[in-house]
Amino acid sequence: MSNEKRLAGEAAIRYVEDGGIVGVGTGSTVAFFIDALADLKDRIQGAVSSSEQSTAQLKRLGIPVLELNATGPLSIYVDGADECDPYKRLIKGGGAALTREKIIAAASAKFVCIIDSSKRVELLGKFPLPIEVIPMARSLVGREIVKRGGNPVWRDGVVTDNGNWVIDVHGWQIADPVTLEKDLNQIPGIVTVGLFAQRAADVVLIGDREM
Template structure:
């Protein structure tokens, strides 16, 4: 599996152009992309990072990290996924950075998603769907998610970089990713749902040899 992640992460560097400020996601596959990006760091102007973890890794390689408010729109965002269906709809947020990831994806002209083959699924939902919530709304959101057919479980001992808890929703078969994303986002107290369907990936790189791009 780590070989698949490496193949996908290294291939994503092909989309990095000279002078870019590159949006960088979070997770084990992105860690391989960061290592590859470090080898061409003199070609780029810097990065915008979706998590404290990625920020630390980028800075350890001597790569500058900017605040998104200071950069404006980005040309490229590279990130992984916990699941990806044939329509390039994603479940993200297993690492807890879904809100910042979604913000950077929205700000980017091209979203390249890097996955190992195990993340390619026919229908989203086997991986529990993360939902970041405002703390006082936790029980309210739980009730609404149960009404939608899910089984929400509080991620124990975890808060996001924004200081909020995450509910991981089990038992869903997500046949209408855009519709479910809109429905959950409308529940008061939801910060972000880890469905990336309204703003899905533009390009998926699957870590096989040679990498499969679709």
């Protein structure tokens, strides 16, 4: 699968526009994209990063890292996923960077998702759904998830880049991710849900092939 990840990361380069600012996600597949992006660093203004991990890699390769508040809308966002259904709806957040990832995706005209074939599923939910929560709301959110038939597990010892905690929800088969995303967003204390369904990917690359 690592070869598919590398191919996907390198293939995403063809969507990068000269003179633009690139939104960059997080994870092992994105790391290949960042390596490839270094060859274009003189043709872009820079990148907006979703995590401290990606920021460090970008800076190490000499790619300017910019703040989203200073850039305005982005032309493209490139990121991986933990699961992708046939409608390009995603589960993300295995790396606990889901809030910043969702913000950058919302700010981008085109969302290019890069995955290997193991991430392709018919129905979302086999991968536990990450939810970022404000620490004091962990038990409240957990009870609300149980009411909805999920099994919440606190990702103990993990603190997000925003200083929050992550709950992973097991046991859901998510037939209607748009409705579930909207419902969960109404629970007080939830910062971000790892469902990217209201704002799904525009392009999904499995290796170097478009889905």
